[in-house]
Amino acid sequence: MSTSTFPAGRKKITTSTVRDKKIRGEIITMLTAYDYPTAAIMDRAGIDMILVGDSVGMVVLGYDTTLSVTMEDMLHHCKAVARGAKSALLIGDMPFMSYQTSVDDAVRNAGRFLQEAGMDAIKLEGGRDRKPAIEAIISAGIPVQGHLGLTPQSVHQFGGFRAQGKTVSAAKRILEDAMILQEAGCFSIVLEAIPWQLAKLISAQLEIPTIGIGAGVECDGQVLVSHDMLGLCDRFTPKFAKKFTHLQNEIETAVTNYKSDVENKIFPASSNSFKMTDEEWNSLLAAIAPKVTAHSVTRL
């Protein structure tokens, strides 16, 4: 594949690139994106992996959970991201009920992310119960990223969005699941909202990279939901999400300024307007003169 369309000096990131980064002890960066301009910005900034997360349901579509997100929603947003990002490894998040129903459904839906939406890999939530689906998807040639800990599609089973793996038995189960996902062939695993000590232990045990979100600094990489890190969410922002800017305030200021400029006829200025030549304008006036009413002549 030609590298000419990639941002200057960057090659296409693959699953091997991120595995090699772990081997070299280099930290892997990942963010979520749901649209073309944001994906293009992240690509230019050199983010390794872009996840089109089903978090789109909460931060873009306004649902309370991710459960309402459909395959069609996901493919729509994945296509936009794929148009914007040429270098980052692109991962499509499988929505609720697109892989839990049967292994056949899982493979067919995973395939749509690559075939129709330009993704390089898929992510799905869950541990040992998902092993058959993961193995079947991988044997169809589709790289899979696992997701353990606080898996938001199980929010009702957890009784809310709360940290997982805080007791010995819960931590042991997550560690075992991580080993099972590695054995099944996952190229990496997202660890969400688990104690940092457990994330450190899993990261040391696994050969594949761990990507933490609310899992401490000892993971092989980090991911955040872009709307959280950009300060774009007007609703709850999780404790583990750092706001690197406050775009919501900036957008509110811009919209307020726009409203005021429009109401005061400051916008559009002449520099934002198109002009007819005087000659064309005078000819037009002459042509319509008999039809121009007294009221409109005053306004002209």
Ligand code: KIV
């Ligand atoms: O949907 C999403 O954005 C995710 C991240 C939280 C990892 O799954």
